[in-house]
Amino acid sequence: MTQPQIYLDNAATTALRPEALAAMMEFLQQNHANPSSVYGQAVAAKMALDAAATDIAAIIGASRREIYFTGSGTESINWALKSAAHMAKPHGNHIITTSIEHHAVLHTCQALEKEGFEVTYLAVDAHGMVCPAAFAAAVRPDTILASIMLANNEVGNILPVAEIAAKLKEINADRQYKILLHTDAVQAACHIPIDVAARGADLLSMSAHKLHGPKGVGALYIRRGVKLPPFIHGGGHERGRRAGTENVAGIVGFAAAAALAHAEMAAEAPRQAALRDNFIAKILQAVPHSRLNGHPTQRLPGNINITFDFIEGEGMLLLLDAKGIAASSGSACTSGSLDPSHVLLAMGVPHESAHGSLRLTLSKYTQSSDLDRLLEALPPIVARLRSMSPLWEDFQKKENTS
Numbered sequence: 001m002t003q004p005q006i007y008l009d010n011a012a013t014t015a016l017r018p019e020a021l022a023a024m025m026e027f028l029q030q031n032h033a034n035p036s037s038v039y040g041q042a043v044a045a046k047m048a049l050d051a052a053a054t055d056i057a058a059i060i061g062a063s064r065r066e067i068y069f070t071g072s073g074t075e076s077i078n079w080a081l082k083s084a085a086h087m088a089k090p091h092g093n094h095i096i097t098t099s100i101e102h103h104a105v106l107h108t109c110q111a112l113e114k115e116g117f118e119v120t121y122l123a124v125d126a127h128g129m130v131c132p133a134a135f136a137a138a139v140r141p142d143t144i145l146a147s148i149m150l151a152n153n154e155v156g157n158i159l160p161v162a163e164i165a166a167k168l169k170e171i172n173a174d175r176q177y178k179i180l181l182h183t184d185a186v187q188a189a190c191h192i193p194i195d196v197a198a199r200g201a202d203l204l205s206m207s208a209h210k211l212h213g214p215k216g217v218g219a220l221y222i223r224r225g226v227k228l229p230p231f232i233h234g235g236g237h238e239r240g241r242r243a244g245t246e247n248v249a250g251i252v253g254f255a256a257a258a259a260l261a262h263a264e265m266a267a268e269a270p271r272q273a274a275l276r277d278n279f280i281a282k283i284l285q286a287v288p289h290s291r292l293n294g295h296p297t298q299r300l301p302g303n304i305n306i307t308f309d310f311i312e313g314e315g316m317l318l319l320l321d322a323k324g325i326a327a328s329s330g331s332a333c334t335s336g337s338l339d340p341s342h343v344l345l346a347m348g349v350p351h352e353s354a355h356g357s358l359r360l361t362l363s364k365y366t367q368s369s370d371l372d373r374l375l376e377a378l379p380p381i382v383a384r385l386r387s388m389s390p391l392w393e394d395f396q397k398k399e400n401t402s
Contacts, residue, residue, distance in 0.1 A: 073207030292306055
């Protein structure tokens with residue numbers, strides 16, 4: 001009998017939870033009205049949007065009018081960085097971010113560099129952590145914007161955004177133009193607590209499909225008082241800041257999934273963390289020359305990233321897939337690339353070792369039996385790949401002659 005598929009790539013996308021789908025069905029089947037119209041169905045759609053924004057705002061300690069819906073987390077990030085940079089250009093052209101950001105941030109910063117902006121990419125330590133003091137030291141008189149992710153999408157590190165924001169508050173106290181702080185919370189939302197006031201964010205990006213909501217929906221928090229210009233023009237949608245008819249069904253599904261995930265977080269986060277820690281301990285013991293990537297404790301509860309020396313990650317993924325196990329070697333946005341993870345390289349992982357990384361990300365649907373099956377399947381796969389690896393052969397020869 002064929003065993004069920006095991007899905008361990010939840011950092012790439014999550015399954016749409018039934019409750020979110022149920023909430024969406026009214027606006028997929030019964031009420032298809034444009035919320036900008038004035039008749040009854042349209043008013044109902046508009047009220048659903050307002051309720052969804054209220055629910056999303058409550059999750060991060062914001063107000064309803066600080067939430068703007070987008071088509072994705074990537075759009076949210078592009079809007080935040082490009083609009084903030086262009087708005088502040090009369091005051092300076094320097095931006096600070098980190099070397100381990102998602103490509104939505106890195107590629108946006110590179111696009112801004114082509115426009116004449118200067119970007120400092122902060123280095124990280126061997127655990128992938130950013131030093132708040134290094135951030136403060138990077139600030140210049142012409143600095144206008146910073147973007148520091150809350151949690152890394154590959155190794156799961158939870159970065160010290162609150163401490164960086166505290167440094168920035170001190171710096172801004174002596175500045176005429178205040179540096180804005182954006183944080184990419186796409187991986188963090190509803191997995192760890194977020195309070196925008198405590199974190200000190202002026203702008204914050206989220207995405208529905210990372211928390212069991214639908215694909216194609218994101219949100220941008222814009223702190224009250226920040227006059228961020230529109231990124232998309234063409235209409236008065238989202239209070240004139242983001243043109244385009246709203247994806248009512250997707251937004252309603254986003255809010256339903258987020259509200260449930262937030263309510264479950266107090267119990268779900270420690271459950272996933274226990275599964276994570278148990279698997280890490282067992283796999284590191286079972287497979288020699290393997291090591292955990294990222295911070296050992298300051299990491300998302302469902303993130304496991306391990307390097308297995310002397311092999312290629314692609315081979316692991318294909319052999320795991322043949323056994324009905326879906327995993328990843330890094331960001332889904334670069335899965336077609338032959339280059340090793342920029343995150344691991346930034347952490348100082350050697351190029352040849354970075355190729356052998358495996359990212360496993362858990363969800364509310366992950367059970368201990370899933371990881372037991374993986375623990376049974378993975379060591380023989382690593383051994384098989386090493387038996388075909390010239391790097392492993394060279395290593396063994398050196399070991400035998402030493």
